[in-house]
Amino acid sequence: MGSVRPSQLLWTYGPGALVDLPNLSVLTMGLDHWQAGLCTEIAEPRLLAAVRHELGPQVQSLRRPPVGDDNVDPLSPEALRGVPVRPFPRWLRCVKCGLLAEYDSGLFELAPDRYRPERTRFVHPNCEKGKGKKSDAVPARFLLACSNGHLDDFPWHWFVHGGPTACRGTLRFFESGASLQTENLWVRRDGCGQARSMVHAFGGEGKETLPACRGRHPHLDAFEKDCAEQARPVILGATNAWFPVTLSALAIPTGDAPVEQFVQEAWEDIKDAEDLGELRGVLKQLKRQARYPDIDRYAPEDVWEAVRRRVAGESQEARPVTEEEMKRPEWEVLIAPDGGDNDWPHFMAEACDVPSEYAGKLGAVSLVKRLREVNALLGFTRVDSPEEVFDENGKERVARLTKGRTPWVPANEVHGEGVFIRFDEEALRAWLDRAAVRRRDARLFEGHKGWRASRKLNPEARYPGMRYAMLHTLSHLLIREFALECGYNAASIRERIYSNDDESAPMAGVLLYTAAADSDGTLGGLVELGKPENLGRIIRQALRRSHVCSSDPLCSEHDPGKDRSLHSASCHACGFVAETSCERGNRYLDRALLVPTFECRDAGFFE
Known part of the structure; x- marks a missing residue:
């Protein structure tokens, strides 16, 4: 029906996600419908062990999505190689007469074009306003979703009649004003003329008038029983309709x-x-x-x-490992004096000097001239973005990719370059002992507990602490600064935080790297900025910019305990980056941990 990049099947259009094609809206089906034989295997044992820790030992492999060939006869069986999809939502609207009905009701027809798939569309052949021609039919723009990952068609008949009804009369969708605000969008039933504005589907009134969630997983052709979450309307194409849950590992x-x-x-x-x-x-x-x-x-x-x-x-099953255990071998290679084994074609690192002005704060810097990252898709969420990959009290909130236990997961590999910064452990521990840092810690912890309690999770579990928050904040500031200097856009620079306060084997480091499916990830621009004469200037610029935010004093005075958020002195104007770049979804950030701010003057790690 169309085409997307293989990497988009992990980050944007994976199983359960909606793909908005030029004339159609389709749903990517679950892995039960994929042809596993067309998906080549990716060898990355450490990532596979981590996936087994989350999904179970039955996961046998990581596989690339199937890729079609453009140079084949579109009428041949080979042209069907790809990912299966299904039209969704089922309800369509005629663009001329406003007829609202299911695509399989017999009122619409599919007009395929195998030679130009982007022209495939639904049409209304008997449109009263079509003047003898077939009118185009487009997907209805409203759906229902819940935070347990369920997705369903909007209950149009229920909505018009204000509750359960046996009426299945013809519905019309029309606009009453010049703007497309919800109060100007109406649904009317022909015959009785009963109509209702879409404004009544949202807010508190929507919770009272819409039916309970049916527990539908259309990508699996399945329904789950007893979903207790409130279904809420979402707009077709909304970004909160699908959030990927992924794991990644460096080769x-x-x-x-x-x-x-x-x-x-x-x-x-x-x-x-x-x-x-x-x-x-x-x-x-x-x-x-x-x-x-x-x-x-x-x-x-x-x-x-x-x-x-x-x-x-x-023949011996690999032991499942946690995400923390997966990062430990990477840390050991990155801190190696010789930068690891430079004879391997997918990893090459070179140690360089620390900028002299930060010699007491940074322990080492490495230029990672070559790396490979493998990403795996574990599941997805809707409405709420996932803060944790899986949680001991909330596994059911992550929607599955298959009906049963997942035998394999989609994955992709990308190549790139990066800069690794290791922090001085003695300086870091001395900073953590400050009274001001402990006060910031208690403040962020209150927000953490409120955020998790509101989602019915263990309030005190999974708190990363001040060590992680400081490393994470500096990482975001450097991503923004690197994007201005090296030519990569900010969304193409990613972070990997190594944080552990274990007395015997602590970790405190940041890897900033580019990763792209083609040569864009290995142009050398990022490595050049890791050299001491450049890195010192960039850190200095990043810290100077973070002293004052354009949203101050509101940004610096933000208290996460009051609104149950997971960031303190940080916002879109100063510390947030693209969510594809951040491993925590812009959470656990506080620039007061780096430099003095309006509200806090004595908790900064840097002078």
Whole structure:
């Protein structure tokens, strides 16, 4: 029916999400409807172990979404390769006569165009105002959703009659004014002429007049029983209709030998080789394709032995790991004196000097000249964005991708570059002992407890603390500053925070990196800014800008305990970034932890 980028199936148009095509609105179906054989596997054992920790040990693999080929006959079976979708919402509206009915009611027709899929549309063939021509029919713009991930058609007959009704007469949707505000949008039933404005579907009146949530998951063709959440109207195309729940991992050298890393990367190409002779042929073909630049370094005999060891090891199920455990190996590689194994084609780091003016605050800086990130989609939420991936008291709030237990999850891999900054642990602990920092901690903790209590979660669980909040805030300030200097837009720069106050193995660092599916993520501009002569100036500029916000004094005086929010002195004008860049959805931010503000003068980590 159309096309989207593979990465969009993780971040924007995944299972359960609506895709707004030029003439249609369709729903991406669940993984039960996908053809798993068309989805190639991505090898990233650490991420797979973390996914199993969240979804269960039955998850067998991470797979790329199926990609179609534009150079095929659109009438051939090969043209159907892709992700299955279904028209949603089911209700359509004629653009001329206003007829409102289901697309399968017999009143509308589908007009497909296989050679120009973007022209496929529904039409109203018997429109009384069409003057003998077929009028276009567009999706109705209102839906129902709830915070448990359910999505349903708007109950038009119920709404017009103010409650349950057996009436199934013809409905019309029309506008009574020049503006498109809800009070000017009306639904009328032909015959009796009963009409109602859409303004009555929202607010307190909407809660009283709309039916209870039916627990519908249209992407799974399923209904869940006993949903206690209040269904609320959402606009077609609204950003709160689908929020992805994802996990990501950096591909780092973890094997005992370089050949094991090569086998891990090329596993999908070499795993079917039955003997050494067949493997030699596969390696020659890969060399001609130039897919692995270091393939000449590995003797076929060594590769065959590594393959046999991996096959034997895969018979033992990998132990599931938490997100925290997944970050620990990355931290160890990033803080290594030599910057890790630079012989690996997907990771290369180089240690450099710390800017002299911040030598007492920063412990080390590394230029990550090459990295690979793998992202996996675990589920999604609606109405409310997910603050946690999964919670011990709220797992049911994350909608599933399949009816049963998920056997595999969609994933994608991107390549990029970055700058890693490690903080001095002694300076950080001395800062955490300040009375002013403890007061800011108590203030943010009150907001944390209120936020979680309002969502029926354990109020005191999952609080990251001041160490994380300070690192997170500086990360956002640097993202905004990097975007002005290096040429990347701010939404293409991401963060990865390493924070742990364990006495024996603490972590305190920030990795800022670009990650794109093409060469845009590896142009070198970000690495150049990590050099001491540039990084010192950028940190100084970022801190200077954060002293005063254009929303001050309201921004600096914001108390998260009063409105149950998860940020203190931070807002869109000073500290928020694109949610694709932030790993916490712009939460746990407070610029008073970095520099003096109007409201707090003595809690800043930097002088």
